[in-house]
Amino acid sequence: MAGGAVVNTGGGKDYPGKLTMFVLFACIVAATGGLIFGYDIGISGGVTSMNPFLMKFFPAVYRQEQEAERNQSNQYCKFDSQLLTMFTSSLYLAALVASFFAATVTRVAGRKWSMFAGGVTFLAGAALNGAAKDVLMLILGRVLLGIGVGFANQSVPVYLSEMAPARLRGMLNIGFQQMITIGILCANLINYGTAKIKGGWGWRVSLALAAVPAAIIAVGALFLPDTPNSLIDRGYTDDAKRMLRRVRGTDDVDEEYRDLVAASEESKLVSHPWRNILQRRYRPQLTFAIAIPFFQQLTGINVIMFYAPVLFKTLGFADDASLMSAVITGLVNVFATSVSIVTVDRLGRRKLFLQGGVQMLVCQIVVGGLIGAKFGFSGVAVIPKEYAAFVVLFICAYVAGFAWSWGPLGWLVPSEIFPLEIRSAGQSITVSVNMFCTFVIAQAFLPMLCRFKFMLFFFFGAWVVLMTLFVAFFLPETKNVPIEEMVLVWKAHWYWGRFIRDEDVHVGADVEMPASGKNKIQPGNGKLGI
């Protein structure tokens, strides 16, 4: 296929070294930064479907919901409240703004301090939310949570991609997404339990327990070593060399070290990463920094993640069964993500994207069709149990398709394609586009469901067609390529090659750029050096 055929993927160099316990452990600790994001995604949907929570903070929504139940009226519209969705989505606006500040902290102070800042702010947000007395406290708490997410999502993926040996970068980086899914699942399970609390304060427990993942990443970050790339960049060259030996588990790191220094020196020539990223030679990276998170959200995944309980209630499930169904989709999400952990460095990114895209599309067509057949445009129907179970089955298959494609790759690919000089800035763009689109979808879903009805699933399906074609034609394969050599992949690409002049291609100290289109970069040996 046009997108990747000419690129003989794999590293220009296969640096010596193996996966050390040290690096594995550091990556697991850093990946726990994903827990806070995941916990939050999973908790809001369940909490906003709890009656005591609605009665306390959003009484109008509660009345509307009861009314709809009594009158058997339009199911599509019963939850439509902008204030309620503001509760969910305020976090994403805060994360968006925070990620720009995080870029500076990540670059100047190192990746670990950004993670620490993320954990601590999230902790404060959890406290405020657990103790909330009114909507204002609730939303302020969510803003703090959002700042925490902005910092963590900015620093963790970059940290993981820099620490990992090229051959295992996909696997280690997806640890982040795996933690996101575990966070979502834990939140779903907690909601399932707290919804049963008789006194009507279960939602407080759900919101306050966000303190647990926050404490894990905040404390964990204190013990994390910084990446060699970041140490070199901040002038700690001796520490960087020592760290590189330690993370690669060998003394034979001179070549990689020289390449990292060269990358850092080149990055020093760039005094304005924000302005710089607009240069023509960074056009491919900038395009993907925006397109990947944009498309990731337009898969429609967060309709399921945020609103699964609401959606299942709409299908006519009882309260308990709705929360249970959210637990089921959460489980599927966790297991399907681990499929990508074991396949991403072997199959590569493109195959997962393409397969996942097709699977999601088929499921969206089926789910939209099934809901449409029963509810039609009026939104009035009673759905038999088996029928609803069938819908849930296809929703699960859709979640699985996402979980081994756009979920993990939506974070992995942006974190591995930027050269050092624009890496922090590029990652911030990715985080902020992701958060912005998440905000828009969270805010727009309920009114859209009310207006588009079952056609909403076809709307997201159309986007999935577009993004799958985009990947097919424009995304080169990046598996196994050392992160500081990625420019070779762009240069060799049938379309992006034209944006990069030969003199823009500097890779480490001694790699020659082969003639474009005939890139003979040798593949890494693909063996796991564990």
Ligand code: BGC
């Ligand atoms: C996305 C989230 C989504 C989650 C689901 C993440 O990669 O950024 O928006 O809710 O995956 O697992």
